[in-house]
Amino acid sequence: MSEGIGARVLRKEDKRFITGKGRYTDDIIEPNQAYAAFVRSPHAHAKVNGIDASAALAMDGVVDVLNGHQLTGDGIGNIICGWGVTSKDGTPMNMGAWSALATDTVRYVGDAVAVVIADSKEIAKLAAESVVVDYETLPVVVGSVEALADGAPQIHENAPGNLIFDWEIGNKEPTDAALASAEHIVEMDIVNNRLAPNPMEPRSAIATFNESEDHYTLYTTSQNPHVARLVLSAFYNVAPEHKLRVIAPDVGGGFGSKIYIYPEEITCLWASMKTNRSVKWTSDRTEAFLTDAHGRDHVTHATMGLDKNHKIVGLKVNTKANLGAYMSLFSSATPTYLYATLLSGQYNIENVYADVQGVYTNTVPVDAYRGAGRPEASFVMERMMETAARQLGVDPAELRLKNFVKEFPHQTPVIMAYDSGDFAANQKQAMDAADYKGFEKRRAEAAKRGKLRGIGFSNYIEACGIAPSAAVGSLGAGVGLWESAEVRVNPVGTIEILTGSHSHGQGHETTFTQIVAERFGLPTENISIVHGDTDKVQFGMGTYGSRSGAVGMSAIVKAMDKVEAKVKKIGAHVLEASEDDIIIEDGAVKVKGTDKQMLWHEVGLAAYTAHNIPEGMEPGLKESAFYDPSNFTFPAGCYICEVEVDPETGVTKIIQFTASDDFGTIINPMIVEGQVHGGLAQGIGQAMFEGVVYDPDGQQLSASYMDYCMPRADDVPMYQVMHQSTECPGNPLGMKGCGEAGAIGSPPAVINAITDAIGNNNLNMPATPSAVWAALQEASKQAAE
Amino acid sequence: MYTTKYHKASDAANAASLLGASPEAKILAGGQTLIPTMKQRLAAPTDLIDISGIAELRGVTIEARKKLGVLKAKGGETITIGAATTHYEVANNADLAAACPAITGLAANIGDPAVRHRGTIGGSIANNDPAADYPAALLALGATIHTTSRDISADDFFTGMFSTALNDGEVIKSVSFQAPAAAGYGKFPVPASRYAMVGVFVAKSIDGDVRVSVTGAGDDGVFRHAGLESALTSDWSPASAAGVNVGAEGLLSDIHGNAAYRANLIGVMAKRAVESA
Numbered sequence A: 001m002s003e004g005i006g007a008r009v010l011r012k013e014d015k016r017f018i019t020g021k022g023r024y025t026d027d028i029i030e031p032n033q034a035y036a037a038f039v040r041s042p043h044a045h046a047k048v049n050g051i052d053a054s055a056a057l058a059m060d061g062v063v064d065v066l067n068g069h070q071l072t073g074d075g076i077g078n079i080i081c082g083w084g085v086t087s088k089d090g091t092p093m094n095m096g097a098w099s100a101l102a103t104d105t106v107r108y109v110g111d112a113v114a115v116v117i118a119d120s121k122e123i124a125k126l127a128a129e130s131v132v133v134d135y136e137t138l139p140v141v142v143g144s145v146e147a148l149a150d151g152a153p154q155i156h157e158n159a160p161g162n163l164i165f166d167w168e169i170g171n172k173e174p175t176d177a178a179l180a181s182a183e184h185i186v187e188m189d190i191v192n193n194r195l196a197p198n199p200m201e202p203r204s205a206i207a208t209f210n211e212s213e214d215h216y217t218l219y220t221t222s223q224n225p226h227v228a229r230l231v232l233s234a235f236y237n238v239a240p241e242h243k244l245r246v247i248a249p250d251v252g253g254g255f256g257s258k259i260y261i262y263p264e265e266i267t268c269l270w271a272s273m274k275t276n277r278s279v280k281w282t283s284d285r286t287e288a289f290l291t292d293a294h295g296r297d298h299v300t301h302a303t304m305g306l307d308k309n310h311k312i313v314g315l316k317v318n319t320k321a322n323l324g325a326y327m328s329l330f331s332s333a334t335p336t337y338l339y340a341t342l343l344s345g346q347y348n349i350e351n352v353y354a355d356v357q358g359v360y361t362n363t364v365p366v367d368a369y370r371g372a373g374r375p376e377a378s379f380v381m382e383r384m385m386e387t388a389a390r391q392l393g394v395d396p397a398e399l400r401l402k403n404f405v406k407e408f409p410h411q412t413p414v415i416m417a418y419d420s421g422d423f424a425a426n427q428k429q430a431m432d433a434a435d436y437k438g439f440e441k442r443r444a445e446a447a448k449r450g451k452l453r454g455i456g457f458s459n460y461i462e463a464c465g466i467a468p469s470a471a472v473g474s475l476g477a478g479v480g481l482w483e484s485a486e487v488r489v490n491p492v493g494t495i496e497i498l499t500g501s502h503s504h505g506q507g508h509e510t511t512f513t514q515i516v517a518e519r520f521g522l523p524t525e526n527i528s529i530v531h532g533d534t535d536k537v538q539f540g541m542g543t544y545g546s547r548s549g550a551v552g553m554s555a556i557v558k559a560m561d562k563v564e565a566k567v568k569k570i571g572a573h574v575l576e577a578s579e580d581d582i583i584i585e586d587g588a589v590k591v592k593g594t595d596k597q598m599l600w601h602e603v604g605l606a607a608y609t610a611h612n613i614p615e616g617m618e619p620g621l622k623e624s625a626f627y628d629p630s631n632f633t634f635p636a637g638c639y640i641c642e643v644e645v646d647p648e649t650g651v652t653k654i655i656q657f658t659a660s661d662d663f664g665t666i667i668n669p670m671i672v673e674g675q676v677h678g679g680l681a682q683g684i685g686q687a688m689f690e691g692v693v694y695d696p697d698g699q700q701l702s703a704s705y706m707d708y709c710m711p712r713a714d715d716v717p718m719y720q721v722m723h724q725s726t727e728c729p730g731n732p733l734g735m736k737g738c739g740e741a742g743a744i745g746s747p748p749a750v751i752n753a754i755t756d757a758i759g760n761n762n763l764n765m766p767a768t769p770s771a772v773w774a775a776l777q778e779a780s781k782q783a784a785e
Numbered sequence B: 001m002y003t004t005k006y007h008k009a010s011d012a013a014n015a016a017s018l019l020g021a022s023p024e025a026k027i028l029a030g031g032q033t034l035i036p037t038m039k040q041r042l043a044a045p046t047d048l049i050d051i052s053g054i055a056e057l058r059g060v061t062i063e064a065r066k067k068l069g070v071l072k073a074k075g076g077e078t079i080t081i082g083a084a085t086t087h088y089e090v091a092n093n094a095d096l097a098a099a100c101p102a103i104t105g106l107a108a109n110i111g112d113p114a115v116r117h118r119g120t121i122g123g124s125i126a127n128n129d130p131a132a133d134y135p136a137a138l139l140a141l142g143a144t145i146h147t148t149s150r151d152i153s154a155d156d157f158f159t160g161m162f163s164t165a166l167n168d169g170e171v172i173k174s175v176s177f178q179a180p181a182a183a184g185y186g187k188f189p190v191p192a193s194r195y196a197m198v199g200v201f202v203a204k205s206i207d208g209d210v211r212v213s214v215t216g217a218g219d220d221g222v223f224r225h226a227g228l229e230s231a232l233t234s235d236w237s238p239a240s241a242a243g244v245n246v247g248a249e250g251l252l253s254d255i256h257g258n259a260a261y262r263a264n265l266i267g268v269m270a271k272r273a274v275e276s277a
């Protein structure tokens, strides 16, 4: 059976994962390691007047207690934001300082003020509890709207009114004019709920300073170890890059939250130098809720205008984005360039305008989380479309069909130029599979049983493989967004692929080998993937934004092109043929039309013995490449959700969820389906179960699984997942990306279905039973009036 | 977790004396509440006294009903459940399922398999979590709680959220109750924890007495619901339960549901409990 492109090759990494043999950061044990426990603020906003660590320092087994003044005093730099956003008036964003250990002020519950280093985890925790911090509490604000109100507590001196930026995109005057003359206006307030990322493996770090070599090693739970090293070195001044090795071993999920370089990793490195011990820290689940960057948290007002033929003439959106107490690495990009650039959706809209206020609050920093801005955009757009259809009394599928972009490339008014797609084809495939035609019959049957059935669409589009570097640079990005690869053919013909992408659950060790198997006709067992170690892989940008396929694999293809060219030269030389007649297939280098051939391993051997290679050719067979894409890729699809609501309790059951996606070329359908399943579960989680809740004092009321509801197997249906693809013209494999689509496209489908069932469009996420029941009560009260 | 000293008690009396020996000691039964609380550093007992292996505290006994004047179709057996009996053992006891399916069904829906294989009825009622299931059952069944020093009626035992009539050094040995003529439990789980947002236990004794108790919903723990009791006394039917106007006063509001929602659920769960009885 072929193991090349399109084959359902079983995941190579699963053998170690499902037998409990994965090697995660917390599994790494260094000789003489010490443990870090952080002293964290119980207050959401307070001045720190003093820290008394004397009791802790007196305890047996305590190595040291370190604070923020010592950290900044040693020249450890403030935590950076990697993307500068410019406000409407041309001013740069107002960013407040963020020190890995707070010095004078704490700004959210969990903000670390000191760290205890001790011989055991238990001693470290006990000692941390004994540290007495003199806090002087300050007024607190947790919501973005409240934080922008007059008289709100001021969180950072240099962000007056807590406004970080007031940014805009699109064409304002034409949009206003289009809305003013529109035949129909649809207007909505839309909240995108705040989420905690909850990867199964909590964050962890173990840092070792080797004094004799003046060298640091950091094992950490990172989606992008090279970026971590760059930032730790260039901005936090821990050590120059060549003196710092960052290793991200097996990583158990991230969903974005492991992109960022957090205070704890920085502190472990610095503390290792201070104490001359390996310093280890592993987050517990409570710490994860308190410190992992949260996602989403938008408050939006949107207005859409349609003409008398129901063509959309304009869309205007205002969003207030809660960025928490400090600006995390990509916090500025997520609610701007990753969000508002998708507000044209799948539709041909001449006029789109959006402005976004980024706001400080006394909450955990908010950053990219699976989908990063695109779920928020698709939620706005697809809620608006469904609402428009209801308001106009037309079929939601037809309204969408009428407005689809049908010709490519298509330039939207909000930067993005869509390169390919067939939105109507995805919609038709999903409608047929969901038996949309038969829905009213099913609704009537449910009504007989006292249940309310509803159906909802979501025709999402998103942007993956964020690129090209020059373009993102011009928009404010601090890094380039290319990827690197190296293909090493060993003398025996086996192959190692070194990639700057880093799998944290995506199955790269399987899919990346498949494209090599396809190209050279080798079994995948002869190919292995090396990633996640800055000493092994020269550089890379990591894994997020569904970029590893479209960008990471493209880099591998480029490197394979070079290998192939060299192999052909060697083959032509040895087989005494013209290079043009050499073909590579089934693991052999052949002369076309003859029976002359060299087996793949013979080519490897020839390259490394160098006894008989073309004159002037360097020995060896190893090539590397950097790939910088020419555009984003644009996965899109149509999701249809059908629900049944129990009006007595508000309990909603998803009866059927149908997903038709356009991901371009698919390397391994099994892995792609898995990605969609996971994404759908996460999107359904956002829509019906998950939500971070703060009280007015800035305490998280949902900081454990007793209160934060993750979707469980019995909460989600058996999905119908299918594909209807158009090839992506922008990269050599024609890939678009599949890692986030499920989470991006599903929430609006769920909410559109529930609101259809209950006859009340006023419903926020998460649509818990109590929220749905309350919306039902509101609807029946309105009906009675 | 803070450091603690582990003791394995040989029998109930030994457990009580170990418990009395230290003011900060705690009984360890299934550990499904105590251990997580200790891991979160919210509890720091100096001593843990493990009763999970004590034979006299484990198991279910069912004593046939004494011949009474009027022979009823069902109910009347005396059921005794040892304090250290796990939820799994209760859920899977066939004789108990025949005598009182409401309680085996309740146990089968506590937590997950890991919790059910460790957690015990004694631990559940000693803890008296306001969202726990067993307190509702014992209150509605008019059970008696037998401790190392006395017998306490369920009406007196549950004294409010996380509090009971247990004295220091007192260990629960078992609970007993008379099998009802009819009983049912309607549970609406909190989506996150799957503890009861509202649980309503309805029971009709062989003498026709009706008791209805509600867990999860009260702002001070499990309570009996007079309105439902009188409605079901006069007419034991789902419609009769559904017809009761349940007020929201005294009910809990939290991030999972407000008092009005819980009031609604009490009516719905009572109706479903009677349906299942």
Ligand SMILES: Cc1cc2nc3c(=O)[nH]c(=O)nc-3n(C[C@H](O)[C@H](O)[C@H](O)COP(=O)(O)OP(=O)(O)OC[C@H]3O[C@@H](n4cnc5c(N)ncnc54)[C@H](O)[C@@H]3O)c2cc1C
Residues within 6 Å of the ligand: B026, B027, B028, B029, B030, B031, B032, B033, B034, B035, B036, B051, B083, B084, B109, B110, B111, B112, B115, B118, B119, B120, B121, B122, B123, B124, B126, B127, B129, B131, B132, B133, B134, B170, B171, B172, B173, B193, B194, B195, B196
């Ligand atoms: C994930 C999860 C889900 C759960 N879901 C539910 C649910 O849906 N419904 C529900 O009702 N419960 C639920 N529980 C709680 C579970 O039922 C526990 O088993 C129960 O609350 C405590 O019983 P235990 O035997 O584990 O007691 P332990 O945790 O060992 O002890 C609890 C307390 O009772 C005391 N104690 C124990 N036995 C005795 C005794 N014989 N005499 C005096 N004091 C004693 C202990 O000292 C301690 O203070 C859940 C627990 C978990 C972890």
